[in-house]
Amino acid sequence: MxxxxxxxxxxxxxxxxxxxxxxxxxxxxxxxxxxxxxxxxxxxxxxxxxxxxxxxxxxxxxxxxxxxxxxxxxxxxxxxxxxxxxxxxxxxxxxxxxxxxxxxxxxxxxxxxxxxxxxxxxxxxxxxxxxxxxxxxxxxxxxxxKISSNIYNELITGVVFIVALLVLIKPASFFITLFISSKTIGGSPGEIKMTKSVLASAYYADLSKIYLDTDDNSLNNLGVTLEKSKTKAESVISYLAAQDLNVDSKKAFLSNDAGKWIGYIERSMIFIFFIFNQAAAIAVIMAIKTAFRFNDLKDDNDSTRSEYIMIGTFLSFFITMIIAGIADFSIKSIWDGVEYKMLDFNIMAFFSKYIL
Structure with a gap:
């Protein structure tokens, strides 16, 4: 060793x-x-x-x-x-x-x-x-x-492979979450402040939905009724907004962590296919993900959400390729005698003698 x-x-x-x-x-x-x-x-x-x-x-x-x-x-x-x-x-x-x-x-x-x-x-x-x-x-x-037995090479290869996979699961996911949330790119804040505009938008949206379901006989009084409702709502909204209310976004928007596990599986699959030189399989994974994302967003005009998804996808793929490239180089260096000696001896000796 x-x-x-x-x-x-x-x-x-x-x-x-x-x-x-x-x-x-x-x-x-x-x-x-x-x-x-x-x-x-x-x-x-x-x-x-x-x-x-x-x-x-x-x-x-x-x-x-x-x-x-x-x-x-x-x-x-x-x-x-x-x-x-x-x-x-x-x-x-x-x-x-x-x-x-x-x-x-x-x-x-x-x-x-x-x-x-x-x-x-x-x-x-x-x-x-x-x-x-x-x-x-x-x-x-x-x-x-000098490593003469393949058992040492296999041991180091296994450790490198496991480390790379572990890094691509939780650490990579944690970094992506930090990057998006710290820059507030499409992410949700920890708490949503209940301002007057937020309450008004929620109330008027629900009110409009109710009146869209009214029959034709009620349309004559629709304007008068809507104006009275808005007047009453203004007083309620003003009172609530003055109370400095906040809503915990984690409780308001529950998640089953499906997206997190999709990211885990996606990065693991891309990493394994990269190590085994299966570029076509990586392309298939990205195509499938793109198709599902397009279908999810085709009727959605929320550009912020679209940008959030694109940034998360590109960042996840970029991190996976970097880790896979480092692992691939390390594994090949282990099994190549010339590269192994260069990586293990010269670089280590240089740092030990001249820097450390």
Missing amino acids: NAYLIFSLMVLTHVLCDFYFQSDKCVEDKKYDGYRPLSKLKRFLIAHLLHAFYHSVAIAGVVFSWIFLDSGIKKCDAITCVNALNVLKVAGIVLASHFLIDVLKECISYKYKNYKASLFVVDQIFHLGIIFWVATSFFYAAPYQ
Whole structure:
């Protein structure tokens, strides 16, 4: 085994701990909403500290397993106090860095709400940078083992494949949601303010629907009746609008998460077809999606909703192609001896010697 494998395993652990093994309560407690009251700040810091601790324990477990397997079952004496100290160093570095990076990201996101998507990307780059630094600093210096058995190649290939799929499911979905909502592109705000115009539009729309169903004998009095109704409605609307009412959009617009799962399946299928060089299958998927979207919007004059769907579709496809391209290059590098040596040895050595 080598630094390439341990780096891949640490990235896999990071993705699982950051996006899949967190409870909803932990996610809510980690959200920063100012310093008041003090109890919320305490809960905020404790939630981040616990998350960073679990993260560090998982990473340390992967590191210890690597040391044990790399030394060989019959060479247990190779796991010395020095190696144990390295495991503790890795755990401490991951704990401190993850806690600080996440807390800073939440605090900055609270102040710059329109840049949450960008801050999310920067946050993940810092996390991966720390993991890369740990892998090159603690494990690249270990005796280099030339991989002669296909079992190691298959192991690294499997890890890369799983990491790419996991990134395309929840992390990609989370980023797309942040990007659209932070820029308010077709997205719904957390709360809808019940202004006078909103109430009036809702009332008049319902009122018009009622009077459209009236028979011909009632049309003579329609104008008078409608004017009286509007006068009464104005007083009610003015009163309600003055109460500063808000409606929770999550409760007002319930979702069965079907769109989310469609995105998961779509990105996974495109990724797999890309890895196996099935461009025609990717084209079929996009054609089917386009046909369904066109049928859904052909009678809809809401340009904002159309733009929202287009941006989400293009962004999802773009992210999938980037991740698939990186995974494809990594997998081919593993199985190509020349490219593998260049990727694993020269780049790692350069960062270890001249940068880290």
